[in-house]
Amino acid sequence: MKLSYPLLKESIKDHRLRWLTFCLIGLGFLILYIATFPAIQKSSADYDKLVSTLPKGVISAFNITTGPQTLMGYLASKHFGFTWPLMLIMLTVSYSSYAIAQGVQDKTLTFLLSLPISRKNIYLTRLVGGIFGVLLFVVFSQLLVIPLAGIFGYDLKVSEALLIGLLGLTFGLSVLGIGLLASAITNDPRKSTAAISGVLLISYVLYLIASLEANLDKLKYLSVFHYFNPGKVILTGRLDSADILVLLGVFILSSLIGVRYFSKKDIPM
Amino acid sequence: MQNTTVLNIDSVTKFFGKQKALDNVTFKVKKGEIFGFLGPNGAGKSTTIRCIMDTIRPEKGEVKIFGQNANREKSSTNLKIKVGYVPAEPNLYPNWTVDRHIKFTENTFSVSPNKSTELKKILDIKGDKKVGTLSTGNHQKLAIILALLHEPELLILDEPTRGLDPLFRTTLHQLLRKYQEGGGTILLSSHDLYEVEELCDNVAIIREGKLVNDTSLSKLKKAGSHSVKVTFKKNIPKELQGLTTEDYIISRKTATFIIKGELGPLLDILAKNEVQDLSISSPSLEDIFQEIYTS
Incomplete structure (x- = not known):
């Protein structure tokens, strides 16, 4: 199994505008949150009081950390734990749906399959294209916090930013893996988008239920969102290797199933 | 080859x-x-x-x-x-x-x-x-x-x-x-x-x-019916009237013939007369197959 470099090049060319738009929006959000940090820091005491009144389940469910003492703590609770994954999911789902299912619908996949590019190569190339997109988004919307913090005059632990970037990347990969699998199965970009959105929504609902109901706590292990918790990274100062392994496991397993399924299936044209 | x-x-x-x-x-x-x-x-x-x-x-x-x-x-x-x-x-x-x-x-x-x-x-x-x-x-x-x-x-x-x-x-x-x-x-x-x-x-x-x-290809060719519309400079020649069971006259000078199989016999007659306009519609393969398998 090898990459088709001409296809990868064209794939990146096709998606550059979409990726650039998401990257700039992600960067815009990052700047916005950094710019509003001083005001939030001032009202930190009130914020702490408010958080202390919330049930533990709600705090855990929405990744709320008490006291945004540091910029990264604030970003982890307000941005990386909620708006950022939403943006990443939108980016990944739109790419995945296009990558395979759109090709079946508009028949462009028959063009690719008439060339000496195997189905496995097509899948792998689309996967690598997606990884490139996720990586680009992580750099623009997460890792640029390092120079931006310097520009805005804040102290920042670079290691925290890097760990959150790594967590974001593995979360993006897991969503990409599931998205491409849905795209390979459904043959229809709308169905693919609906399927992956449905899976992620169910995953999030399970996470919420597990956080709010103590006796259903174990449900959290079924949710991909349990393993993506930037707040926990800030609190502990390290990445939980189990979280990374599970997210990577989801990515690898869904990709392997996707490649196998796509290689065997009839392409309905 | x-x-x-x-x-x-x-x-x-x-x-x-x-x-x-x-x-x-x-x-x-x-x-x-x-x-x-x-x-x-x-x-x-x-x-x-x-x-x-x-x-x-x-x-x-x-x-x-x-x-x-x-x-x-x-x-x-x-x-x-x-x-x-x-x-x-x-x-x-x-x-x-x-x-x-x-x-x-x-x-x-x-x-x-x-x-x-x-x-x-x-x-x-x-x-x-x-x-x-x-x-x-x-x-x-x-x-x-x-x-x-x-x-x-x-x-x-x-x-x-x-x-x-x-x-x-x-x-x-x-x-x-x-x-x-x-x-x-x-x-x-x-x-x-x-x-x-x-x-x-x-x-x-x-x-x-x-x-x-x-x-075979030749059987298919024989089975199809062509539609031939002819406009003559003068009146429709008498020898063409009643050439097939499905010919019909549109006007004094124009007639359409539904010809099954080869067009040769019709074209031979047309060559002997002054034709002003001629159009031939070939049968589609769907029509030919329908004709073969429903007959």
Whole structure:
């Protein structure tokens, strides 16, 4: 199994505008949150009081950390734990749906399959294209916090930013893996988008239920969102290797199933 | 033409759900021939071609190209180096330009742009146009360039002239003849009886997913009814009135004749008279098949 470099090049060319738009929006959000940090820091005491009144389940469910003492703590609770994954999911789902299912619908996949590019190569190339997109988004919307913090005059632990970037990347990969699998199965970009959105929504609902109901706590292990918790990274100062392994496991397993399924299936044209 | 088998379709059966789309289809295409694959719409021509191109895989039987299984991933991918394919329906990226398609295909095959430059000139197509803005004819021209630019040994054409103007049909036929003279082999799927007759050395006829063995090209030709509309300079000649049971007179000078089979006898009579206008509508293959199998 090898990459088709001409296809990868064209794939990146096709998606550059979409990726650039998401990257700039992600960067815009990052700047916005950094710019509003001083005001939030001032009202930190009130914020702490408010958080202390919330049930533990709600705090855990929405990744709320008490006291945004540091910029990264604030970003982890307000941005990386909620708006950022939403943006990443939108980016990944739109790419995945296009990558395979759109090709079946508009028949462009028959063009690719008439060339000496195997189905496995097509899948792998689309996967690598997606990884490139996720990586680009992580750099623009997460890792640029390092120079931006310097520009805005804040102290920042670079290691925290890097760990959150790594967590974001593995979360993006897991969503990409599931998205491409849905795209390979459904043959229809709308169905693919609906399927992956449905899976992620169910995953999030399970996470919420597990956080709010103590006796259903174990449900959290079924949710991909349990393993993506930037707040926990800030609190502990390290990445939980189990979280990374599970997210990577989801990515690898869904990709392997996707490649196998796509290689065997009839392409309905 | 040589005796080597380039394409071997052996007992291919394909189901879509419970519906049998192909039933035990078997035929061989020899090196250097233009092989016609004739059948009405929905007969199974495109399904057979999709099995050959490995976008779908048969439940039973085997497709072999140059002796290699065309439905195994590795051999199928390698075989594409030797195969050019023009599909029945547009399958190109609407947002890509003509040149982007060509460059991408050249890069994938690792070939120089010499052949595509020559083909672009012959087929008279501009490179900077986006595929989404191309006419059916230009879209088809691009598909043909993409299928030929790596100089394949086998060319698979699925209804390549559908919806094209007669001028381009002629250019394409000339191109195909030249390709054959250069040693190339062609599988030409069509529902145009006359195109197949003009171009092909051998023919397989398919109907409802099965190869038809009880029908030959000549039988098909005899079965169809042509509609011939003639306007004479003077009144309709008496010897033409009542030529067929289905002729009818539109005016004093114009008549339409429904002629089953050969047109020769009618044309012989017309040659002896002064004709002002003449139009002949050929029967569609669907009509011919309906006539054969319902009679």
